[in-house]
Amino acid sequence: xxxxxxRTVRRFSRISLMCCPCWEGTRMTFRQLAxxxxxxxxxxYAAYFLSSAFSVMVFFVYAMFMYHPQIEQTALRGLVxxxxxxxxxxxxxxxxxxxxxxxxxxxxxxKREFGVLMMHGMSQGQLNRMVFLENxxxxxxxxVTGIGAGMISSKLILLIGVRVLNMDxxxxxxxxxxxxxxxxxxxxxxLVISLFTAFFVRGSRLIELLQxxxxxxxxxxxxxxxxxxxxxxxVSAYYLSVTTTEYxxxxxxxxxxxxxxxxxxxxxxxxxxxxxxxxxxxxxxxWKQTNLVTLSDLAYRMKDNARIFFxxxxxxxxxxxxxGTLASTAFLEQQAKDNSPFAFNYIVETSKLGTVTIPGxxxxxxxxxxxxxxxxxxxxxxxxxxxxxNRVTLVKESDFNRIAAKLGYPQEKLNGREARFIPPSLYxxxxxxxxxxxxxxxxxxxxxxxxxxxxxxxxxSYVLGGNILLVSDRVFAQITRPIxxxxxxxxxxxxxxxxxxLGEALTNKEPIPDTHEYFSSFAYQVMMxxxxxxxxxxxxxxxxxxxxxxxxxxxxxxxxxxxEHDQRQYQAISKIGLTEKELNQIVTRQLLLxxxxxxxxxxxxxxxxxxxxxxVIYYPIxxxxxxxxxxxxxxxxxxFLLIRARYLRHVKAVIx
Numbered sequence: 001x002x003x004x005x006x007r008t009v010r011r012f013s014r015i016s017l018m019c020c021p022c023w024e025g026t027r028m029t030f031r032q033l034a035x036x037x038x039x040x041x042x043x044x045y046a047a048y049f050l051s052s053a054f055s056v057m058v059f060f061v062y063a064m065f066m067y068h069p070q071i072e073q074t075a076l077r078g079l080v081x082x083x084x085x086x087x088x089x090x091x092x093x094x095x096x097x098x099x100x101x102x103x104x105x106x107x108x109x110x111k112r113e114f115g116v117l118m119m120h121g122m123s124q125g126q127l128n129r130m131v132f133l134e135n136x137x138x139x140x141x142x143x144v145t146g147i148g149a150g151m152i153s154s155k156l157i158l159l160i161g162v163r164v165l166n167m168d169x170x171x172x173x174x175x176x177x178x179x180x181x182x183x184x185x186x187x188x189x190x191l192v193i194s195l196f197t198a199f200f201v202r203g204s205r206l207i208e209l210l211q212x213x214x215x216x217x218x219x220x221x222x223x224x225x226x227x228x229x230x231x232x233x234x235v236s237a238y239y240l241s242v243t244t245t246e247y248x249x250x251x252x253x254x255x256x257x258x259x260x261x262x263x264x265x266x267x268x269x270x271x272x273x274x275x276x277x278x279x280x281x282x283x284x285x286x287w288k289q290t291n292l293v294t295l296s297d298l299a300y301r302m303k304d305n306a307r308i309f310f311x312x313x314x315x316x317x318x319x320x321x322x323x324g325t326l327a328s329t330a331f332l333e334q335q336a337k338d339n340s341p342f343a344f345n346y347i348v349e350t351s352k353l354g355t356v357t358i359p360g361x362x363x364x365x366x367x368x369x370x371x372x373x374x375x376x377x378x379x380x381x382x383x384x385x386x387x388x389x390n391r392v393t394l395v396k397e398s399d400f401n402r403i404a405a406k407l408g409y410p411q412e413k414l415n416g417r418e419a420r421f422i423p424p425s426l427y428x429x430x431x432x433x434x435x436x437x438x439x440x441x442x443x444x445x446x447x448x449x450x451x452x453x454x455x456x457x458x459x460x461s462y463v464l465g466g467n468i469l470l471v472s473d474r475v476f477a478q479i480t481r482p483i484x485x486x487x488x489x490x491x492x493x494x495x496x497x498x499x500x501x502l503g504e505a506l507t508n509k510e511p512i513p514d515t516h517e518y519f520s521s522f523a524y525q526v527m528m529x530x531x532x533x534x535x536x537x538x539x540x541x542x543x544x545x546x547x548x549x550x551x552x553x554x555x556x557x558x559x560x561x562x563x564e565h566d567q568r569q570y571q572a573i574s575k576i577g578l579t580e581k582e583l584n585q586i587v588t589r590q591l592l593l594x595x596x597x598x599x600x601x602x603x604x605x606x607x608x609x610x611x612x613x614x615x616v617i618y619y620p621i622x623x624x625x626x627x628x629x630x631x632x633x634x635x636x637x638x639x640f641l642l643i644r645a646r647y648l649r650h651v652k653a654v655i656x
Contacts, residue, residue: 030126034133041110047556048102049138049145051549055095056146056186058542061157062088063178064150068158070170080165080535087539091546092185098550099193101311103135105557107197132194139190147182151175164534166527222274230271233263241608246616256612260605264313267601268306276302302593308558309598312551316602316632319544319551321609323537324621324628340460340522341407343373343493344503347464348517350379350485358506358519359489365502366493374492376403380464381482383441391483392439392467395422395459396476403458406492410455414472419448422457422468439469443481460520464488486516499523548632552639555594559647567654574655583655587648595640603629 038045062084065071071080107114114127122130150157158170237259240252302309344362366373378399385392401411412420419439440447454470493499503521511517570583610625 030130031133034130035137037130038134038137043560045106045138047553048099048106049142051546051553052095052099052138052142053145053149054549055091055098055546056143056182057150058546059088059091059095059185060147060150060175060178060182061154061542062091062539063181064154064157064175065161067175067177068170069173070167071165079532083535083539087543090543092189094546094550095186096189096193098553099189100196102553102557103193103197105561107131128197131197135194135197136190139186139194143183143186143190146186147179150182151179161538164538166530166534222270222277224274226266226270227274230263230266233259234267237263238608241612244612244615249612249616252612260317261314264601264605265306265310268302268309268313272302272306272597305558305594308554312554312598313601313605315547315551315554316599317605317609319547320602320606320629320632322540322547323544323632324606324610324625325540325613340520341458341492342376342460342490343496343499343522344491344506345460345520345522346489346517347380347486348489350487352514352517353487356517358509358517361506362491362502365506366491366499369498369502371493371495371498374406376406376490376492378403378459378488378490380486380488381476381479382484382486383443383479383482385467386440386442387438390467392441392469393464394469394471394476394479395464396473397470398473400454400458400470403490404456407458409458412454412470414470416472417446417448417475418472419450419475420470421450421453422459422470423453441479443483444479446475446478448475459488459490484516496523500527548635551598552636555598556643559591559594559643563647563650567651570651571655580652583651584648587651588644591640591644591647595636595643599633599636603633 066081066084066088117130118124118127154175155172158172161167162170237256240256240259244252346358346362348356363373363375378395381394383392383394384390397412397414403409404411414420437450438447439450448469448471450469459468499521500523503524504527506519507521507524509519511519570578570586574583606629607625610621614621
């Protein structure tokens with residue numbers, strides 16, 4: 001005989017659940033139930049909601065810049081728009097996985113609540129529908145908040161954009177396309193995520209839901225082999241980073257990243273638990289003051305939070321490296337100045353020099369603007385190296401020394417067939433310090449002996465070509481059959497920043513056909529570099545902030561998931577004499593580990609990544625690196641102090 005009373009009870013309970021009177025005296029609808037669930041769990045959902053809203057806001061900000069009429073008219077339109085599209089894609093994909101992970105974690109933390117609802121008659125389909133509505137409510141609220149915050153702060157953000165992108169102005173406009181793109185994109189994202197929740201809920205038995213996360217925990221175990229492997233992988237990755245060069249960084253990059261990822265995962269899942277177990281064996285340390293309470297629960301916390309710690313560490317590392325690398329582009333202006341000492345560079349075939357107009361336009365423009373200048377000239381000839389088959393540009397000694405004297409640079413003295421390399425950049429100069437090599441010119445059958453490099457280059461290599469040799473006037477005169485004979489003209493301007501507009505106008509001018517002329521303006525190039533690096537930095541900072549806030553959301557959620565368990569634990573301990581001071585010490589230690597172990601690990605990872613980056617950058621980036629890491633650390637300390645105060649207040653409220 002089948003028992004059917006349970007079915008009757010479930011049907012009755014389902015009806016009573018859906019029709020129970022709420023506090024206003026009206027009947028609660030299904031939508032009201034979902035809405036009230038969100039409000040009741042607002043403390044748990046807070047960080048997730050704010051992270052989602054911030055991601056929406058950043059996505060909206062990028063879209064607002066992408067569609068700004070002023071940016072669409074700039075020379076950097078393609079670069080800025082493409083970079084922001086890539087950033088939007090990164091944020092969108094990251095938001096998808098972040099929200100998907102968060103929804104799964106929320107489901108696990110609310111298993112008992114769902115079990116009680118099902119025990120009172122809620123069907124599987126109704127449970128799926130309720131969770132779907134809750135997620136859509138949070139998603140809609142996140143979208144409205146994110147777009148609203150973006151609109152409210154849009155004027156300020158545009159003002160920041162003017163400074164960062166080195167533009168004259170970015171007036172406010174109504175970003176209709178940006179609003180539509182953001183709303184449609186995130187509506188689709190939250191809809192798909194909400195549909196995914198059915199997979200989290202489906203298949204869970206009632207007894208599993210009622211048990212929730214309250215299950216007996218086994219003593220955490222750690223593998224000695226995996227613990228040692230973690231240490232070996234991380235130390236090896238650090239060693240490879242420190243010893244890398246500009247030639248090996250490309251080969252080592254992927255192996256080092258993989259070693260850091262695997263090593264970090266085993267650090268939190270194995271090595272940390274193994275280290276705590278060793279500390280517990282040290283009785284003198286273990287029984288000292290409140291270490292007993294701290295360490296007894298710490299191994300469980302580390303094991304439970306291992307994946308969260310791993311995610312926070314890797315996400316934070318990406319954020320630190322992205323922002324730090326882009327912040328280091330501040331040296332580009334100085335690097336460009338060292339590689340090109342002239343405000344204007346112009347090169348043309350020597351035979352066509354009388355037919356071109358740009359030199360005259362440069363001089364007229366500078367005179368009309370009352371900008372003083374010095375004009376220099378150097379003749380060049382091109383040959384083919386027999387040894388390498390590469391093209392070599394030759395500059396004669398007298399031209400080089402005349403220009404060096406005007407710039408106040410050291411002059412060179414060559415003997416006979418001696419030659420010197422003019423390096424492409426300051427960074428590559430060290431390659432030629434001990435360089436001794438014969439170079440034979442194919443067209444002239446002349447051999448010179450390249451002995452090292454010039455002390456300081458006076459000619460821009462990006463104008464003349466990468467392989468430049470300084471030769472004596474006698475050797476230069478013997479080159480009677482050059483591949484190409486060209487004339488370089490440079491304009492030295494002390495106040496070069498005043499030449500930006502003239503440089504932009506001449507850069508955009510169509511070159512005269514069949515003259516092989518080339519023109520560059522240092523001020524215009526610096527402006528373009530500043531806009532490009534500013535755009536990259538602006539994008540990197542916002543993406544890094546999204547990652548960093550998401551990492552904080554992971555920590556916040558994990559902390560408040562364990563709050564109820566911690567309240568019961570501290571309440572029990574307080575009955576046997578735990579003082580308020582000791583409670584503060586225990587909570588502070590545990591929160592310090594929760595908040596700063598992943599961040600410190602991420603900073604160490606980033607520090608070694610910057611050491612590797614320094615191997616391919618001539619200028620020191622230590623100041624920028626330290627500044628970026630310090631800013632993130634200060635933000636984390638402020639976040640820690642805020643959460644610690646709130647957490648202690650919740651714990652003490654139960655004890656008192």
